[in-house]
Amino acid sequence: MSNALRLARGSFGRVALLDMDRPLVRHAHPHCHVLLKVEGADTQFSVAERVVPLTDESAVLINAWEPHAYAHFEGQPATVILALYIEPSWLGEFRPNWKASGAPDFFPDPVGATNPRIRSLSRILAEAMVRDPGNEAEHERLLAGLMIAVIERFAAWRDTPASLRLAAASAVDHRIRKATKTMRADPGAVTDIDRLASDVGLSRAHFFRLFEASLNVSPRIYLNVVRMERAVAAVAEGTASFATVSDGLGFSAPAHFSRFFHDHVGSSPTTFRTVSALTRDRF
Template identity: 45%
Template sequence: MSNALRVIRGEFGRVCLLDMNRPLVRHAHHHVHFLVKAEGADTFFEVRGVTVELTDTLGVVMNAWEPHSYVHDPKKPPTIILAFYIEPAWLASYCLDWQYMPDTQIFSGNRVLLDWTARCYVQDLAQLMVLHPVQTAEHVACLSQLMMHLVHTLTDQQTLRRSLRELARGSSLLPPVRRALSLISQEPAIYSDIGALTRKVGVSRAHLYRMFEDSIGIPPKLYANAVRIERAISIVSQPDAKMMSISDDLGFSAPAHFSRFFHDHAGSYPTTWRSAVAE
């Protein structure tokens, strides 16, 4: 059973130390996503259907909304993964050009070679999270050093300097897509049902899927799942929130269904996640 060992949160987003021994379903995030191995067997992710290795010297990096899944080999021992879910606005402070293009696909590839400095930062942060579970400024400082190092290593400035034509195309969403995004954000329990969503927006399922893929790069169901898991993570992290209420509020027919959804997307059951959150 996969588990969250530690979770730290802040303006930067969140960082999770995950002990992984089972797959994660295909999903996406609004975050910029970094994955590095802290301990255990080499493994891999699939990003847009392409296999990307995760080893001591190779990390995985994803732009916002890139669909991906974790594929665990049951014949191998578990892997402890340090997973970074970084808010684009926070990351922009390390990449000034990106401040003017927050939707830019900032990274041109999904592999990052981890040099000695990066590996030291990874180990320092992982050990700090385990040995000192109460979150401090030291955690954030260590995270900031690692992010700055990775961004300076990875950022392809040519990727950021898109033409005005590309910027205009990327910044406009068709009215049905804008309407669908707003509905999902306001009522994820209702509009995670794509049938209900298409009826409310007034377009066919096939047309909505095509517009989502063209404008965001993922189907509406993945987007709705991303909204639900982020809402769930936020509420589950509150110590007094009841699991039954969270399940009902997010539109699950039973707490067991919510628990399985949470595990399949976040890599841990919600009760274990709550215990791992550093305060």
């Protein structure tokens, strides 16, 4: 069963070392997302409409809010994956226009050929997370070196000023902004997407078309992203029971929440909380 081996969290976002042997459902993240193979079998991800390889020589590169899924095939051996979920504001501390990592075209291609430096830095970071799981400062230092190498090699950050890229990404219809505000305010209370469309003054068909045209994801995927990020924070940082977290996010039963978490995050909530505690309990 797929599970988290280690987790690092901080102002940079989060880094998960995942042992993957089962698919993940189609989902998205509000960060730029980089996947690097550490060991095990070569594998593949579905990004937008393409299936792209994750191997020793290739990285998978996913833009913020870009739908993707882990396309693990039945009987395929497991793969240890270093999954980076990186906050644009943290990257902006290195170069101001790296804040554009939150825009939809930061990585022009969903797959890129790695080099020896990226492969070495990936392994070093993964080993540091295993050896010293609570050393956030060291993890952040190693992650900085890795992300600089990744962006310099793969991102189109020089092509367009960040202000224009971010401005284009933020041009969202006011009714869609109202819908996303409702979802973020209380994702557990949004139980009927058709009712949400009506509440913002749109027919169902128009709402779905306009939502996906504006944000590149369907309303359901957007809502699941919000629920997933709240779930990750609650499981990693909190002490609330999973039943309480489940209820607060609108799941009808804790078992449904556990399945949702595993299908989106790649780990059971129990294991995710356990590896998160390794970080918190260092001192």
